[in-house]
Amino acid sequence: MHIHSLYIYPVKSLAGIQVDSFDMDDFGPAGDRRWMIVDEERRFVTQRSYPQLARIQARFSEGHVEVDIPGEGVFRLQSTEETFPVLVWRDWVKARLGESDANDALSRFCGQAFRFVYMADETFRRVDADRVGEYRRVGFADGFPFLITNLASLEELNGRLEQPVTMRRFRPNIVVEGAEPWAEDDWRELQIGERQFRLVKPCSRCIMTTVDPDRGLKDPSAQPLRTLSGYRRTGEGVIFGMNAIHDQPGSIRVGDPVSIIKTENS
Incomplete structure (x- = not known):
């Protein structure tokens, strides 16, 4: 075998990237699902309810994650210093808010007020x-x-x-x-x-x-x-x-x- x-x-529920290899850190594949989308109630958003998220391409560029949102353009995801708890399944965990330009473009594409959030190294979500x-x-x-x-x-x-x-x-x-x-x-x-x-x-x-x-x-x-x-x-x-x-x-x-x-x- x-x-x-x-x-x-790179972003939970967006398109994945097929790669020839990957490094692994404490989280798993390095860079895997460290970003996520949340709604106004800070709850996670996925293709289960918004299948159009599959059309948003994500990629790594110069150590950052970029997203290509149809009709909106390419945005580099960068976190701010603002933190708040977000819900992924049954876990409330601390996340950093992404910058506004990408959030605004995502919200227009989906027709809902959504935001990108980032799990920093200091956040620990237990398996x-x-x-x-x-x-x-x-x-x-x-x-x-x-x-x-x-x-x-x-x-x-x-x-x-x-x-x-x-x-x-x-x-x-x-x-x-x-x-x-x-x-x-x-x-x-x-x-x-x-x-x-x-x-x-x-x-x-x-x-x-x-x-x-x-x-x-x-x-x-x-x-x-x-x-x-x-x-x-x-x-x-x-x-x-x-x-x-x-x-x-x-x-x-x-x-x-x-x-x-x-x-x-x-």
């Missing part, structure tokens, strides 16, 4: 303590630093769909090639390149998998969630992929070997 592809998401006993941190990702998926599982799913979908619908960080479909259900520890990963929770999927990542529209012609519901529903939800944490900072790249250290039954 080896790494097929890698993705980073789910029910799944990870150590005091580990995560950025604005849903709950864990990494999502690992299996290319063969996507291919098996696409064999059941009238309209095939790409892995971008599932927003992974690491895509593994060379395993059997759904083998990832049983993985508990992996060696990826020189780093080790623990797979701590199956990833339950939501309506975001029905959003066309190119058009930013919910796509009635592709039904990955409905199809998965027919044979991948467990007590954890409708499952595709595994959430993971890493052992320590380092780097990984496309093509790195992937080996199984531990499975559920070993």
Whole structure:
């Protein structure tokens, strides 16, 4: 097995970036989901309610994150000194407000008053303590630093769909090639390149998998969630992929070997 592809998401729920390699810090992939969008009540905003966010491209430039907002232009995200608590799922965490120009452009594009916020190094949001006993941190990702998926599982799913979908619908960080479909259900520890990963929770999927990542529209012609519901529903939800944490900072790249250290039954 080896790494097929890698993705980073500089801003939660905006388009991701496919990369050849990434470094890893305490948060997970360096720069991954350190930015987020919030509404006037300081609650997180995603493609679940605003699928058009998929059309906003994000990129790294000279150590900063830039966003290309359709019809508005390109804006460099820069945080101010103003801080306040924001909500991501059940966690209220301290964030820094982004500068106004990007916020105004985002609000015009979405037709709602939205703001970019940044998680600075001094903010500590803990990974789910029910799944990870150590005091580990995560950025604005849903709950864990990494999502690992299996290319063969996507291919098996696409064999059941009238309209095939790409892995971008599932927003992974690491895509593994060379395993059997759904083998990832049983993985508990992996060696990826020189780093080790623990797979701590199956990833339950939501309506975001029905959003066309190119058009930013919910796509009635592709039904990955409905199809998965027919044979991948467990007590954890409708499952595709595994959430993971890493052992320590380092780097990984496309093509790195992937080996199984531990499975559920070993």
